[in-house]
Structures are given as C-alpha cells and as structure tokens.
Amino acid sequence: MEKRVEESHLQRDANWQHFRTIPPGTQVAARNRLSEHVFVVCGGWAFRFFQLPNGRRQILNFLLPGDLFSATSVFEEKFLFSVNALTEIQISGMRRSEFQARLAANPKILTALASACVVETQAADEMLAALGQRSAEERIAYLLLHLMQRIAARSVIREQGYYFPLRQQNIADAVGITSVHVSRIISLFRDRGIAELSDGFLRVLNLPELERLGSLN
Amino acid sequence: MEKRVEESHLQRDANWQHFRTIPPGTQVAARNRLSEHVFVVCGGWAFRFFQLPNGRRQILNFLLPGDLFSATSVFEEKFLFSVNALTEIQISGMRRSEFQARLAANPKILTALASACVVETQAADEMLAALGQRSAEERIAYLLLHLMQRIAARSVIREQGYYFPLRQQNIADAVGITSVHVSRIISLFRDRGIAELSDGFLRVLNLPELERLGSLN
C-alpha cells in the first residue's frame, strides 16, 4: 500500500534517536511505571488505555505515526496510562530532560507541543460526549469518522478505503460496549450499505449517513 | 461557612485583572466563539460542557476556584466548549497575548500551566474509563470521590460534610445517565448508609464502601 506519511513538527524538529521496532500485541508502557523518556510513535498503530481491576480496559485513544504517547508525559515522570502495540510499531524515545531543553531552545517545538495538547484534550472531550450521551451505533460511527480523519491527515487513501487495523474487541474497548454488540452493529452498517469493515480495511459506502449518525454537531 | 481558599500558582502569580461576578445559571462561554482572553474561576462553581444537537449535554468537568476554564484556551483562540455558572461565580480574564508573554517571562507560570494540563488530561482519562466501563452506581461514586478530593484540596471540611452545589440533573449530565436514575441511586446510597446528598451538601457515612464502588483501581 502506498503511503505518504506526513511527519509532525514534533517528529521532524526534535531529532529523535533510539529507534525500536516492536511486534504487535506488546505492551510498551505500563501505568505508574517511571520513565525518563518521552516517546513518539514513528510507524504503525498503538493504543493508550487504562486497565481496570475487573479485567475490563478502556482504550483512551489510538496512536498513529507522529503521535506522542501523550503530551502530558513531557512533564510527568510517571506513565499515567498503559500503551499497547496494535500492529508492529516503530517508536523512538528521548530523555525527558533533553526534550525539555530543546523545548526551551526551539519555539517551534513548544508550539507543536501546545498544539498536540489542544488536539488531545479536544479529542478526549469529544469522546467523553460520545460515551456519555450517544448510543452504541452512534459511538461506533463517531469512532470511525474520527479515525478516518486522522488517517486521511497522514496518508493517501487507496481505493475509497482506509487501512484500519482494529479488531472488533478494540472498538468495543474504545467505545465502551461488548464485542458481540460491535459485531451486530458492524453487520447492521454493512446491511444498510453504510460501511464495510473487514480484514483490516474500512470501506465507507454512505458517508453522509455515517456522518448523520456519528457527528457530534 | 468558613472556607480557606488556597490559590493556585496560576492564580497567584499571574496577576489577573478584570474581575466579574456572575449569577448562577449564566452561560459564560460558548463553543466556537472567539475570545481574546484566558479565564480563571476565582470563586464559586462552574462547569464546562458540550451541548449536543439532540438537546442533551455532556458536562466535561466542574470548575472550582483556581481553575482555568481549560489549559488549552491559553493556545486556542476559539472556545472548544461552553461554560456555565453553577453557583454565583467570580471570574477574571487576561488577554491571551499578555498571558503568553508572562508565560515566557516567568517559568513558575509555565510549570503551573503544564501541571494544570497534566491534571486535566488525567481527569479526562479517568472519566473516560468511568463512562466506558462502569455502572451508573460506580460512576456516581467515582464522581463524588473525585469532587471530594478537589474540594478538600481547596477548603476546610466542615462537620464531616462537603459543600456540594450540584443538582441531580448536573450529576446526570456529567456521568451520562438520567436524572431519575440519579435520584434512585442517591436514594440507594442513603438507604445503605453510604452517603447522603441533599440541599447543596454532601455527607459521606461510609467512605470505604464509597471507595470500593467508585475507585478505578
């Protein structure tokens, strides 16, 4: 698949080193563990989540190439969340002290960080609204639209479709419903000619309808 | 009620002007409206929310004395949310440009802002987990505990109770359930001797049990 990855300022300007390639399914950060490093995802998909004591997990967001694990980890020395590789990923880290030094020296990085922080918060707020106020169907539609935008910002879209490596269980963990119910709703979308999702690939057949369902406005 | 308000660094160091007192129920910020100012709440309670087209609203968080409307509004010139006064409030604003100038000049303010950002994000993540993975009962317990901590950080607690100006509808809008269901669950808490909530006052009778229900760990 042809892919034009557009690097963020954070990725371009901050001069990262210590590249690592990590197989899918690996947990690359654990809540409450100390880390002297700030990490970016350079390739592949990961997700940030909370593990609850009852065995459930809430996926807080998905990390795409160019994303910091979280803007907050620039200031916080403990991880406040866990991170897991969804696909094979490349990540690279920089000592927090070094990052902060660069931050002070290069206003472009500060701007990029502030912008990342705004985007993160905005996304969290919208997800909060989706989880609190919308039906399962609407939440899934919202998630699809949200991820489509993020994918589109990073790569060329091929054959009217999107590379989309989420399992139904991941969708379930992100929008707070059961994977069984996710299956039913995805089937519904397929039957109604709204979208098809299979085998790591998302094809949207009726965008206006998907937006009608998923848009928060 | 005796109250020792502890000002945050943001409030103390940034030298705010343009104080305004605002009656309860007033909307003090509207999503998508431009604002040249950054605002802090100096007294009273407010809440930040999204208004959905179907008439529902999601309360994103509650604003207590010392809180910025949001750390993101330091960088973003449009409000990404709306804000409403829960009680009578005092707010004060500063031109964004001026705030940014002070930010550059005084590292203490930068630290305070970064810390506010971390706290905000962490709170949003936890709320996400609560909304996605927990029952109505657990969500309400979580909200009570969360607010108790924030109140306790700001003022002396009186008679084993907390000043707590939320209406049941506000709780409903925050945790994503119906106000009648909130009523049932609050009654349940009362019947089970866990907590009493009435008339702007919260009294916790069985903290361990409330924590068992509401804690995310």
Place this chain on the structure above:
DNA sequence: CGATCGGTTGATATGAATCAACGTGCGTGG
C-alpha cells in the same frame, strides 16, 4: 490435525430509559 482466535448469530437477562404521577418548597403576583 487439533487448538486458538476473531467474528457471527440466537436466546435470554438486566440495567437504565422513558413515561407518568405526585410531593414539597419557594418565589411571585394578585
């Protein structure tokens, strides 16, 4: 070849929404 994983589908159970009625306190205007 069996085991495991991801997805599908059906039957049933349950938590929460909805609809509705009612109570109580409070402010306002007659």
Place this chain on the structure above:
DNA sequence: CCACGCACGTTGATTCATATCAACCGATCG
C-alpha cells in the same frame, strides 16, 4: 397573605438497549 406556577426530587410501571451466555464457523498456525 394566599394562590399559583415552577424547579427539584421521588417513586412506580413499562419498555428498550445492551449485556450475557452459548453455540457455531472459518481461517490460521503449530
């Protein structure tokens, strides 16, 4: 000063969305 309306909370009956439990299928892999 009373009467009315209104906001807020409570409670019951019913409905509905989603969870749970269970069986099954196809693909993949050791």
